[in-house]
Amino acid sequence: RNMATLKDITIRLKSIKNIQKITKSMKMVAAAKYARAERQLKPARVYGTGSLALYEKADIKAPEEKAAKHVIIGVTSDRGLCGAIHSGVAKTIKSEIANLTGAGKEVMVINVGDKLKALLHRTHGKHIMLNCKEIGRKPPTFGDASVIAAELLNSGYEFDQGSVIFNRFRSVISYKTDQKPIYSIDTVANSGKSMGIYDDIDADVLRNYQEFTLVNIIYLALRESSTSEQSARMTAMDSASNNASEMIDKLTLTFNRTRQAVITKELIEIISGAAPVDNHSVNWSLAVPLETTRCCSVIRNVRSSSPTQQPAFTCKVVLLYV
Template identity: 55%
Template sequence: MMQRAALNTTALLFPIVENGLQQQRGMATLKSISMRLKSVKNIQKITQSMKMVSAAKYARAERDLKQARPYGVGAKQFFEKTEVPADEKAEVKKLVIAVTSDRGLCGAVHSGVAREIRNALAVDDTKTKVICIGDKSRAILQRLYSKNIILVANEVGRLPPTFLDASRIAHEVMTCGYDFTEGKLVYNKFKSVVSYEMSTLPVYSAPVVEKSEKLVVYDSLDSEVIQSYLEYSMASLIYYTMKEGACSEQSARMTAMDNSSKNAGEMIDKLTLTFNRTRQSVITGELIEIISGAAALT
């Protein structure tokens, strides 16, 4: 009698061992969910911090942009009023200057500029050279059009752009040895905190500007004066476009980090719900095992 009861008790213990294996799997699942939940919470803290930093940088970039806009407007109006003609007889040599930065995590700010240049190069890349301001545009364009890139300016975007930085870039552009007949600056123009648009500004070389008939309106304009002014206008336009791009970048990063924080919050809610359901399932399984064991011993 005692032997049969022991056999029955042993037989009833087998399902308990299997439930114990399920409990171990449940605990492993709880651990993995807990680790995932912790990592997502850390990511949310980082994105929230980056949003606050970008908001502070955006406020400063917007103030600097208001002071930098006269530089770009003045240089642009000079070329518009002089009506620089296109030289149809000379061989066409195009120059494209991409204004981006070295930093990412800001949506499609840099890829939009690079995409515009890449589409233009896809049509004809034999007579076009590219100068990349910022490492992001270089990284996108060099895979297919590395032979068209003649100059890259790095360390852009870590600090607010200054006129000295623009002057150095303009000096390198003017002394790079590429005699272009027409060129343009491709940059992001800031519109509001949630929007920007890809824009272009024309740039000209000294031989092309000297052919304008309306330059006689200005006194004492010889080739040396025109060359000096073109260097200054090039620096002014680059400074203006860098300020526009920096403001657009900070606003886009602020928006991107805000969206990332919201997505992380939604993922935290889902993981928390999954964690609670899994824990409840494990606890229910343990209670069933305890009740089954108690019932088997009675």
């Protein structure tokens, strides 16, 4: 039984060491991707902030009585092993759906990434309008944002307003779930006095600007989410590697203690199995190493009074730890 236990511990130690190698490799890859994503995030923030300037300066808002259709774009990725970064977006979307449907409004969701689809499909499947895959395998580009925006505009769903929900990058160990507003062309064009500060706005110009703004906001969300994901994965893999090191140390200690108990038990069985007979004396000793820094010395004293008589064994065990 003890030998089986030692074998099990050895197998588990080997598997944990292999997992630790994987987590360390993933941490290094995530660190390289994070450095690249952080550099590319700065220009994306400039584009996104500039595109939102029209909404902020003109104070564009959809009238409450007309804002009956909402669209939510949730941005995650196809990959995991990055903590609770995807579940945070899903939780926010579920809360928004509950609030809007409670107010009697129609809500549809566009899932960006398979992870978000898996989190929403079972409980909010009827609200899902589109699913966008192959996100997160490569760094996001402006073309990816254009495809998502085109799918939304060509879907036939005439929304009044909506929001893009994503993880906003704050630092290498911190991110926050954030959302940016989006509006339909009709909502922007019918803003009345809010748009009066802009003279001679052609309908085509307004449409082009609205589409460009939508793409820029989605692109900003993709960049923010990608940077947050890589930083979260780097942190998660670092924690996993540290936990693996602790488990290896504990299992190594357990293995050494179990091996020591096995050797001690076998020595006791050998010694107790020697039956005493007549007085015949022989002196011999046996040393068995327990660990690299320990040794066990067994001294047996055997006495005999006559060579014709059968030997009588008397044994004494002395354990010396160095």
